[in-house]
């Protein structure tokens with residue numbers, strides 16, 4: 468449903484989105500994860516038609532949205548990462564205002580508003596002033612607003628940021644309901660666990676580049692098969708190399724002088740076993756350490772919620 472190829476966005480000399488490609492199938496909840504400043508909002512604004520890319524291709528339902536910006540917008544609902552101030556507007560007036568923007572007929576507005584406020588659990592807040600709502604309620608109202616024109620594709624920029632655990636759970640339940648209604652959803656976060664149980668696919672973005680995509684299981688699997696080890700020996704590097712190459716859990720052995728680097732797919736026990744084997748073979752091992760890969764450190768960062776959680 469969404470196909471992005473080699474997307475680039477530069478702000479002056481700074482490249483915010485760097486050759487990014489991504490594919491979202493109909494009915495998926497696609498989690499777009501990355502640390503602050505990774506390029507999530509920039510990418511989402513481009514897909515939503517609010518920002519022009521420097522280069523690259525974006526297709527929604529087969530339509531090239533960069534060169535045909537008109538027709539597709541009715542299919543997209545965008546929820547921005549901020550909520551503006553709306554003095555003196557009540558919840559229903561706010562919905563009515565946006566219904567006007569989406570050119571919904573007057574006679575249909577009340578029914579749509581009722582239905583959407585029910586969906587986001589705000590039916591009892593109809594006559595509240597928007598500014599008097601809690602942050603979680605405002606975010607749900609913002610979501611309701613992005614649904615007014617019944618879009619097929621929802622682009623939600625950190626919809627759960629700044630919410631307490633209870634409000635996050637509520638938001639998740641609403642997103643599940645939307646999935647059941649057949650919506651395709653692209654959702655961003657800088658925290659992986661927030662998305663892992665909800666999303667059918669994940670893409671991790673780092674400094675504008677997509678570093679890994681797949682289901683959560685596939686990503687974890689790829690990471691566990693991608694451990695890098697470094698072995699230093701005083702002598703017998705060639706014997707060590709042969710031993711490594713014979714081991715089925717070892718791949719990509721690189722040797723330079725007495726330092727050997729390799730990929731390892733076994734667990735801790737298997738690593739200990741491998742070291743023991745070398746010692747038994749009389750190889751003078753100086754050190755045997757796991758090196759943190761760049762991907763792994765990115766993953767750990769977002770898996771733990773990064774530096775800041777507030778968003």
Ligand SMILES: Nc1ncnc2c1ncn2[C@@H]1O[C@H](COP(=O)(O)OP(=O)(O)OP(=O)(O)O)[C@@H](O)[C@H]1O
Pocket residue numbers: 478481483501502503504505506507508509510548657
């Ligand atoms: N209008 C702009 N002019 C210049 N640089 C910008 C502009 N908008 C964004 N950037 C830069 O582009 C990079 C990506 O920003 P973006 O907002 O897309 O990241 P993000 O992943 O959404 O981050 P966050 O998690 O903080 O929302 C950042 O380094 C940001 O400073």
Ligand SMILES: [Mg+2]
Pocket residue numbers: 507508509548624
């Ligand atoms: Mg952002």
